[in-house]
Amino acid sequence: MPLTADRKKALRTLGHNLKPIVTIGDKGLSEGVMEELDRALNDHELIKVKLAVNERDVRKELIAELCRASGAELVQEIGKIALILRKADKPNARLSNLLR
Structure with a gap:
C-alpha cells in the first residue's frame, strides 16, 4: 500500500x-550491500541510504532498483540521500526508528 502524504510527512x-x-x-x-541493507531494514525499519554516485539519473535508477529488490518504499530523496521504509514483521522496540 502506498504511503499517504501525511504518513510521509511524519516519516520525514x-x-x-x-x-x-x-x-x-x-x-x-552488490550482494554485500543488499545483505547489509536487508539487515538494516529488519532492525531499524526506517533508514537513510547514501548514494555516492554523481550522475542524477543513475542515482534515481539505483534508488528504484534498491526499493524493488528490498521491498522497501521510498519516503524521500534529497540529493545523494534516500530515506526508505520497510515494516518489520516483528519490530525490535530497542532498534526500530518507528517505535522510539
Missing part, C-alpha cells in the same frame, strides 16, 4: 535526525 520528521546506515558506491547494488 522521524528521519530528519537519522544518519545514513548504508552507502552505495560506484559498483552499485
Whole structure:
C-alpha cells in the first residue's frame, strides 16, 4: 500500500535526525550491500541510504532498483540521500526508528 502524504510527512520528521546506515558506491547494488541493507531494514525499519554516485539519473535508477529488490518504499530523496521504509514483521522496540 502506498504511503499517504501525511504518513510521509511524519516519516520525514522521524528521519530528519537519522544518519545514513548504508552507502552505495560506484559498483552499485552488490550482494554485500543488499545483505547489509536487508539487515538494516529488519532492525531499524526506517533508514537513510547514501548514494555516492554523481550522475542524477543513475542515482534515481539505483534508488528504484534498491526499493524493488528490498521491498522497501521510498519516503524521500534529497540529493545523494534516500530515506526508505520497510515494516518489520516483528519490530525490535530497542532498534526500530518507528517505535522510539
